[in-house]
Amino acid sequence: xxxxxxxxxxxxxxxxxxxxxxxxxxxxxxxxxxxxxxxxxxxxxxxxxxxxxxxxxxxxxxxxxxxxxxxxxxxxxxxxxxxxxxxxxxxxxxxxxxxxxxxxxxxxxxxxxxxxxxxxxxxxxxxxxxxxxxxxxxxxxxxxxxxxxxxxxxxxxxxxxxxxxxxxxxxxxxxxxxxxxxxxxxxxxxxxxxxxxxxxxxxxxxxxxxxxxxxxxxxxxxxxxxxxxxxxxxxxxxxxxxxxxxxxxxxxxxxxxxxxxxxxxxxxxxxxxxxxxxxxxxxxxxx
Amino acid sequence: xxxxxxxxxxxxxxxxxxxxxxxxxxxxxxxxxxxxxxxxxxxxxxxxxxxxxxxxxxxxxxxxxxxxxxxxxxxxxxxxxxxxxxxxxxxxxxxxxxxxxxxxxxxxxxxxxxxxxxxxxxxxxxxxxxxxxxxxxxxxxxxxxxxxxxxxxxxxxxxxxxxxxxxxxxxxxxxxxxxxxxxxxxxxxxxxxxxxxxxxxxxxxxxxxxxxxxxxxxxxxxxxxxxxxxxxxxxxxxxxxxxxxxxxxxxxxxxxxxxxxxxxxxxxxxxxxxxxxxxxxxxxxxxxxxxxxxxxxxxxxxxxxxxxxxxxxxxxxxxxxxxxxxxxxxxxxxxxxxxxxxxxxxxxxxxxxx
Numbered sequence: 050x051x052x053x054x055x056x057x058x059x060x061x062x063x064x065x066x067x068x069x070x071x072x073x074x075x076x077x078x079x080x081x082x083x084x085x086x087x088x089x090x091x092x093x094x095x096x097x098x099x100x101x102x103x104x105x106x107x108x109x110x111x112x113x114x115x116x117x118x119x120x121x122x123x124x125x126x127x128x129x130x131x132x133x134x135x136x137x138x139x140x141x142x143x144x145x146x147x148x149x150x151x152x153x154x155x156x157x158x159x160x161x162x163x164x165x166x167x168x169x170x171x172x173x174x175x176x177x178x179x180x181x182x183x184x185x186x187x188x189x190x191x192x193x194x195x196x197x198x199x200x201x202x203x204x205x206x207x208x209x210x211x212x213x214x215x216x217x218x219x220x221x222x223x224x225x226x227x228x229x230x231x232x233x234x235x236x237x238x239x240x241x242x243x244x245x246x247x248x249x250x251x252x253x254x255x256x257x258x259x260x261x262x263x264x265x266x267x268x269x270x271x272x273x274x275x276x277x278x279x280x281x282x283x284x285x286x287x288x289x290x291x292x293x294x295x296x297x298x299x300x301x302x303x304x305x306x307x308x309x310x311x312x313x314x315x316x317x318x319x320x321x322x323x324x325x326x327x328x329x330x331x332x333x334x335x336x
Numbered sequence: 337x338x339x340x341x342x343x344x345x346x347x348x349x350x351x352x353x354x355x356x357x358x359x360x361x362x363x364x365x366x367x368x369x370x371x372x373x374x375x376x377x378x379x380x381x382x383x384x385x386x387x388x389x390x391x392x393x394x395x396x397x398x399x400x401x402x403x404x405x406x407x408x409x410x411x412x413x414x415x416x417x418x419x420x421x422x423x424x425x426x427x428x429x430x431x432x433x434x435x436x437x438x439x440x441x442x443x444x445x446x447x448x449x450x451x452x453x454x455x456x457x458x459x460x461x462x463x464x465x466x467x468x469x470x471x472x473x474x475x476x477x478x479x480x481x482x483x484x485x486x487x488x489x490x491x492x493x494x495x496x497x498x499x500x501x502x503x504x505x506x507x508x509x510x511x512x513x514x515x516x517x518x519x520x521x522x523x524x525x526x527x528x529x530x531x532x533x534x535x536x537x538x539x540x541x542x543x544x545x546x547x548x549x550x551x552x553x554x555x556x557x558x559x560x561x562x563x564x565x566x567x568x569x570x571x572x573x574x575x576x577x578x579x580x581x582x583x584x585x586x587x588x589x590x591x592x593x594x595x596x597x598x599x600x601x602x603x604x605x606x607x608x609x610x611x612x613x614x615x616x617x618x619x620x621x622x623x624x625x626x627x628x629x630x631x632x633x634x635x636x637x638x639x640x641x642x643x644x645x646x647x648x649x650x651x652x653x654x655x656x657x658x659x660x661x662x663x664x665x666x667x668x669x670x671x672x673x674x675x676x677x678x679x680x681x682x683x684x685x686x687x688x689x690x
Contacts, residue, residue, distance in 0.1 A: 230420045233387055236407040237414050238434035238485075248433070252424040 076316075082309035100310035110311065112286065113294040114318075120290055121269045124208045128265060129258070131209070132216025137250070139217070141225055150221075153214045161211075165278025168207040172279075193280060197287030204276045204288055211275065212265060219261040223254035259330045263323055270319050291315055337398055337488045338362050339384065339521045344393035346383050353379045355546040356393060361489075361521045361538075366512060368532040368553060369525040371542030371568055377525035379545070381491045384523065386410050397488060410489070413482035413520075417494040419474035421466035427453070427477050428462040434485045452484035455514060472503040479507075483514055489521040496531075508534060529571045533557060541565045563686040566611050572644060572655045576611045586610065590650030594627040594676050600690035608689070609682040614644065614657035616678040619670065626673035629654070636664040647672065 083100055085093040104110050139149050159167070174180040174192045183191040190196075193203040227249065235245045273292040276282070282289035282297070289297070295315065299308035339361040346354040354376050361367045369377045382388040384395060386407040394403045402410055413434075421430045431449045440448075453459045456476040466474050475495060482490050492511075496504040512535060515522045526532060532539045532553055539553040541564075549556055549565040560566035566574050579586040582605050587593040596603075617629070631647030631654060638644075644657045645664050656672050664670060681690040 230416060230418065231422070233407075233414070234420045234422070236387065237385065237412060238481075239408040239411070239437045240433075241408075241437075244437060248422065248425075252422075 076313075079309045079312050082305050083313055084306075086306050096306060100306045101314065104307055104311045104314060109294065110314075113289055113291050116287075116289065117270060117291040120204070120208075120272070121266060123205050124212070124269050125262065125265055127205070127209050128213045128216050129262060132213050132261070133220050133254070133258070135213070135217045136220035136224055136254075137246070139221055150218070153217050153221075155214075156211050157214050159211075161274040162278050164207065164211050165275040168203065168210075168275075169279045172203050195284055197284055200280050200284060200288050204279060207275060207279060208269065208272070212268070215264065216258075216261045219257040220254050223257040224250060227253045255330070259327065262330070263326055266326060267319060267323060270322070337519060337521055338396075339489055339523075340396040341384070342394040342396070344383060344395055345391045346379055346388055347391040352391075353545050354383060355544075357547050359540060359547060359550060361523060363519050363521050364516075365522075365537030366515075366535045367521065367523045367537060368535055368539040369523060369542055370527070370529060370532045370539050371525075372527055375527075375542040375568075376545040377527075377542055378493055380542070380547075381414070381493050381523060381525055384489070385412055385414055385491055411485075411487045412489045412491065413485050413487040414491045414493065415475070415478045415482050415495045417497045419466070419471065419478055419498070421474060421477050421481075423466055426463055426465055427458060427469070427480075430466065430477055431458075431462075431480045431484050434481060434487075438485075448484045448486075449480075452480040455483065456480045472499055472507070475499060476507070479514070483518075486518065487520055489523065490515060492522065492524045494525055494527065497527075511535070512537075529557075529569050532569070539569075541568045543568055559688065560680065561688055563609060563611060563682045563688075566680055566682075566688075570613055572614045572657060574611050574613055575617060575652075575654045576609055577649070577652050577654075579608050579610050581605050581608055588650065592627060592629055592649070594674075597677065598690070600679075600681050603681065603689055607684055609684070609686075611680045611682060612674055612676075612678060614655040616675040617654060617656040617672050618658040618675075619645070619656060619662045619664075619672055620658065621673045622675065625676065627676050629672045629674055630669055631672055633664045633666055633668055633670050636666065645670070645672075 084096055084098070086096050087093050135153075139153075140146055156164075169177075171177045172179045172191075172193050174184050174194070180191060180193075183189045191199050193200040231249050231253075232245065235249055240248070271292060272290060273296070276288055276290060277293055277296075280288045282293040286294075292315075295308060295311055298304050298311065339359075341357050341359045341361075343356040343358055344354065345352065345356050357380065369380060371377050379388070383390060386402065386405060390403055394401055396402065397410070421427075422433065425433065428449055431452055432445050435445045435448060449462070450459070453462055456479055458473065458476055458480055461469060461473060461477075466477060469477065475498070479495065482492075495511075496507055499507065508531065511524075524535060526535075536553055538551060539556050540547045540550040541556065541560075542548065543564045548568070549561040556565065557569055560569055563576065567576070577588055579588050581587075581596065581600075581603060584601055585593050585595050586600075586608070588610075595601075621628075629649055631649040633645050633647050634653070635646040636643065638661060642657060642659055643662045643664070644655060645662070646653055646655050647670065648654075654672070680688060683689045
């Protein structure tokens with residue numbers, strides 16, 4: 050049942066104006082750049098959709114986009130189950146609850162560039178604690194500055210370390226909101242721990258997990274600071290994710306037009322995938 | 337199935353919640369746990385259900401010692417005071433959930449759910465979710481789950497407490513029929529004496545974590561073992577006052593006295609407690625042998641066909657409950673008549689002596 054009331058728009062107007070100034074106007078300036086060419090001095094030439102075509106056809110963009118999807122896919126597939134498992138194993142009452150919560154929140158309190166710098170120093174071969182330990186103590190060849198695989202392992206581990214807590218805290222909030230009566234009912238029904246998880250805990254966590262997955266998707270898809278500080282996109286281009294590539298084009302090569310076009314494509318992809326996630330995860334709710 | 341408790345106790349962090357309890361609960365009738373809030377009814381049920389561990393003692397289902405058996409393996413049902421249904425499942429799935437866990441065949445599940453839904457008039461709502469049902473329907477859904485399961489023991493923990501008056505009466509009437517002939521031990525916890533009487537069967541009176549008396553409901557009502565039992569099994573609360581027996585007569589401190597008859601007359605002289613149910617204290621004399629009491633009216637209540645008055649008699653507060661409408665004025669001195677032939681006499685240690 051839907052009722053339309055034109056007056057409602059009147060009340061939404063202030064928010065619309067606000068959003069216009071902090072989102073629409075900046076986006077429009079990007080749109081403006083994306084269809085023109087400039088050589089500085091405020092001189093612009095009309096390009097139409099050329100930049101979009103160029104970006105969409107470019108091998109370099111495809112590679113960065115592929116790396117971006119791989120990165121996001123890997124961190125989601127690790128952080129979401131891991132976060133849920135940690136949340137499930139955390140105490141639900143008692144004196145250890147605040148201790149666990151603070152420990153969990155710690156990584157998220159560290160500024161992003163500090164996280165990148167920390168992991169950079171930590172993993173440098175021969176001088177970093179981890180690098181030294183792996184190479185010189187265990188004898189495993191590990192050098193994230195030379196070996197693309199090692200670099201990937203490092204940025205994934207860093208992101209897992211930094212952001213799993215978010216999934217943990219959100220899942221935990223969902224878990225503690227389940228009344229004891231449901232656990233009792235499940236016991237009486239004879240349910241196994243797996244069934245309790247599948248039919249009681251998971252449905253109760255669904256809303257917060259949807260938010261957690263969306264946040265982790267958007268954040269990881271737009272990630273810049275930490276890998277930039279850690280690997281700078283290297284070795285070679287092996288960890289050059291979309292945002293790093295974008296900055297290289299915009300500020301490194303000063304190709305404002307292509308960079309603007311790429312930004313818009315980037316934005317559209319993030320929006321589209323977020324919408325897909327959200328629609329898929331909430332599709333049974335309306336019933 | 338017979339459920340037996342042998343000196344079962346429960347304690348949490350050194351505090352005893354259930355003192356050693358020995359009970360033998362049988363199928364075929366309701367086993368009512370009657371006691372006030374906090375008397376340990378829910379604790380005892382959780383103990384029997386295996387939701388809380390025993391501190392000592394044993395619990396048997398028939399000859400099987402289930403003291404250490406997990407709830408999952410006891411094959412029981414429990415219906416709470418508040419309505420517990422899985423919110424994201426339909427009514428059908430809710431009723432079917434224990435059967436699915438037990439690995440029952442699909443066709444049999446459907447048959448059983450349909451049967452339980454028919455009995456509890458839930459058939460048209462099987463596709464809905466619990467939130468879309470009224471309170472009464474939600475509780476019927478929880479009851480249907482208990483019925484469909486055909487468990488060995490069914491625990492009903494004040495299942496009607498959160499329902500409105502009409503629904504409560506309706507469901508209370510249906511309940512004994514629902515579980516009749518199923519061979520399960522049915523335990524029903526309530527804080528209302530009236531409910532215990534309406535459900536019949538056997539009643540265990542509970543007070544402060546201990547079963548003070550257990551037996552046929554009507555019998556316990558007629559003959560409470562002790563003062564606590566008499567207090568628990570009376571609503572409004574039973575009137576009690578100290579008396580001194582000398583010779584054939586009983587004297588209250590306020591000067592009211594009467595001649596003792598029957599077994600009470602044969603008691604040795606000394607201090608006792610007399611207890612009389614409110615409906616044996618009336619504003620109208622029914623017999624010349626009634627004991628006359630002049631009290632000061634404190635509170636009056638009119639509930640349709642009955643009127644009750646709380647009055648002060650010496651140090652004690654008394655309650656009178658009588659049929660019909662009686663005009664009282666608060667603060668006035670009013671004459672009440674106690675039917676002494678219906679009085680219980682308790683020794684100073686609380687034991688019923690006459």
